Amino acid sequence: MTSSPSSPAPASRIRWRRGRVTELGRSWRDAQEMTVKVFDDEIRALAHPSLVGTPEIGDEVLLNTTAWAQKLGTGGYALVVAVPDRLPADPEGLGTPGAGHLVKGRYTPLQVTVQGVDEQDTEHHEAIAAAEDLGGMPVVVADLHSALPAVLAGVHVTDPALRVAYVMTDGGALPAAFSRTLDALDGSLAGVVTVGQAFGGDLEAVTVHTGLLAARHVLRADVTIVTQGPGNLGTGTPWGFSGVAAGEACNAVHVLGGQTIGALRISDADPRPRHRGVSHHSLTAFGRVAMGGVTLVAPRGIGSELGKQVEEDLAGQPERNLIEWVDTEGLDDALAGSPVTMSTMGRSVAEDRAYFLAAAAAGRFAAQLALFGALPA
Template identity: 85%
Template sequence: MTSDSSPVPGSRIRWRRGRVTALGRSWRDAQEMTVEVDGDGTLRALAHPSVVGSPQAGDDVLLNTTAWAQRLGTGGYALVVAVPDRLPADPTGTGHLVKGRYTPLQVTVQGVDEQDTEHHQLIAEAEDLEGMPVVVADLHSALPAVLAGVQATDPALRVAYVMTDGGALPAAFSRTLDALADSLAGVVTVGQAFGGDLEAVTVHTGLLAARHVLHADITIVTQGPGNLGTGTPWGFSGVAAGEVCNAVHVLGGQTVGALRISEADPRPRHRGVSHHSLTAFGRVALGGVYLVAPRGLGSELGSQVEEDLAGQPQRNPIEWVDSDGLETALRDVGVPLSTMGRGLDEDRAYFLAAAAAGRYAAQLTLFGPLPA
């Protein structure tokens, strides 16, 4: 038997109790608040009310402050684990999928692909994506920029979003998704991610749901907010973008890679075309990816991008896309653009590249593959 003084090796959580002193902004199943914690002072905290309860000023809350104490993660929050005196109601309905499995906060959802859903037969019989273009990016921050590129090309196209579990698991964590709700055909959360309009077990069934349930013309796939990276060639959560490309290929979709391009990132491995893109699309994705680069980067960065992409396998065609009008579309997309703390003016190339991928996907939808 172990005791508190002799913990077993493994994962560590920094637990704290606190008292809510004020509520802040709220959005889709997310509530910011200020919490006073003995020894830590005043913290900014976040709760997902459907999971942990709806806190009010004066409530005592149980917090996970692990990432907050290390200054890690998107948002910098302490996370509310429970509001003991204001717990949510027991779940109802027929959902049997468990996400966050065997963690203390596992949740039950109804999957679009499980037996007791109205869509089960449709997903069971779906053969492929019918050639649907799928834009794959490794960072959540690319989502609004890709969408801007699609809308600038044809605003009538239906765009779905599939969120993988490489970053934040609750879709409600993303303020971007809340702001873009009226511009998306729907959100599908896959793997251990949860909280979308539809839930799916795998990327494969999530893509099929986007096409056949949400009737998307184009689907965008990224991980949730946040990215885990170790500065090693393979140790970053964006590697999964390559596996998404494989799923699209197997299901008969057209894969479009949103390249991570920057001239502002202080880390050499992310200057020009990031090693994340080169690895995920060039080494993990096995079925061929349209790699899209925007014209108008400037001669020096443009030359660097050409050089970075020269080593891509033959199966990955390089597509240079006209960027006229994309910067205006990015400024009008309706949500703040930010990647690694940099906005459009600080890292124009990153957002322009994502928007160009959206434009190319729209062109594939409208006209099919473009001549070389």
């Protein structure tokens, strides 16, 4: 006689569907959009070919429709889990020495193995093992992935020769390939390092710490930008948002001897009061989570009313955090010249100029530190 479980198993957290590919859409990096017919619905779906192979028109596909059913913004795709009748070949070298043993998405049905820059038997292991600090490298930490191209524009308008690396954390999307921003920035970055559970960068690392060391000692970056991948998670509570990790990233920079710069999330267009002026995300992550001191960059030229609000919001920052007001002359043109069509929470640069200026100003400040050790007098 078998015993019954003491409590019923939890309901499934994944919505599963089968469908057939009817149309292929745009593709970028390691991502392929498509339309899949499921019963009477035409569903927008996405596949990562390196994981599941490349679906073709007419293929039956197995889908995870959870995000699609919830009508999520950034991640509102049905995701191709498998092409059951045409499975891809096994990855070359999988299970052999040197193939990599870092597992991302650990113990989920879709865990993937990658080779880490910091693991044994790799060409960079010795350099990472010997690295002790960042040598004073400026590191710009931002809450949202949408800040990345604006920070980069601020760096390169100051000096286009500066090498900039991107460390992508796992608070948003896990696959770097999901980011169309990274696709558009191809050739503009020294490289992408995916850390934690994120994967798909030019380099993989176990932690933010080794990711930062890889940016400095492997990619030879002059400046590094740290943000989560596309998307983010928030609950409308003081601590329940994925951007809290920005403060932890600042702690890693501080421990490793970098110069930490906070790209403030500023807006006068966000309809939510908690994100107007300086967002509570920035005030919490930089003011309460980051313990080593962060230079918070505020942009000039955003208008007297919003500027006054920003000044008031930053008045409560701890003494360890410095406030730098940075000139924004030329930054509008730099943003307009970016290869990325910038958007944050569905708002363009024209609709939320202050947000993008703040990120670009942080990039300009980081570039000045990299070049001169301080802003010019």
